[in-house]
Amino acid sequence: MGEYDVLVIGSGSAACSAALRAAKGGLRVLVIEKSEWLGGTSAMSGAGVWIPANHVAAEAGIADSREDALAYLRAVAPEGWEQKEDALWGAFAKAAPDMLHFLSVNTPLDFRLINEPDPFAEAPGGKLYGRMLSPRPLSRRLLGKFARSLRRSTLPHSFTYQEIVDLDLYHHPIRAGIRQPSP
Ligand SMILES: Cc1cc2nc3c(=O)[nH]c(=O)nc-3n(C[C@H](O)[C@H](O)[C@H](O)COP(=O)(O)OP(=O)(O)OC[C@H]3O[C@@H](n4cnc5c(N)ncnc54)[C@H](O)[C@@H]3O)c2cc1C
Known part of the structure; x- marks a missing residue:
């Protein structure tokens, strides 16, 4: 699994924005998603x-x-x-x-x-x-x-x-x- 600084739970827009912000700040980030699909409600939305x-x-x-x-x-x-x-x-x-x-x-x-x-x-x-x-x-x-x-x-x-x-x-x-x- 490796080592990470930040664990982000979920893969919707809130989670992915947080993950990106942490990664851009130089932290090692792991995103975990409980569903077989990525994107959560965000992926279904009109954005x-x-x-x-x-x-x-x-x-x-x-x-x-x-x-x-x-x-x-x-x-x-x-x-x-x-x-x-x-x-x-x-x-x-x-x-x-x-x-x-x-x-x-x-x-x-x-x-x-x-x-x-x-x-x-x-x-x-x-x-x-x-x-x-x-x-x-x-x-x-x-x-x-x-x-x-x-x-x-x-x-x-x-x-x-x-x-x-x-x-x-x-x-x-x-x-x-x-x-x-x-x-
Ligand atoms: C058809 C539709 C259209 C919409 N259009 C708009 C719009 O145009 N504008 C707007 O502002 N809002 C819209 N919304 C509402 C908007 O989509 C949601 O408010 C928003 O996507 C929520 O984002 P989120 O990142 O908080 O959660 P989500 O996108 O729902 O992501 C949460 C993720 O976390 C995962 N998760 C949950 N618990 C765990 C766990 N314990 N472990 C691992 N993973 C977990 C879920 O499986 C999911 O993938 C719409 C909604 C729908 C259904």
């Missing part, structure tokens, strides 16, 4: 991510901040949640932009902004655009020997969150099927 104050929006000239993100989370959370969850919201607002940047630099993932507003864009700290992203589709062949073990999506696997939103898949399934998503 849409809500990341405020992200570098993709900043490069597009969209103003946002970690402070606005935290103000938004506090404003829209159900009453009574703040007491238990505020530390988590603060940690998310602080770390999520760096996480997205780290993954963009260190993996083939190419995150693009999705034309989707915050669900309560009118709330304090809310934004109409710039926080919702989706990676462009990738070939599973990139996984090499692990490609056959990747868990299949429950969605038609060609559809990422970006394609679903841009093509308006659920309202116009046939038109979406013959159109290409915007680059």
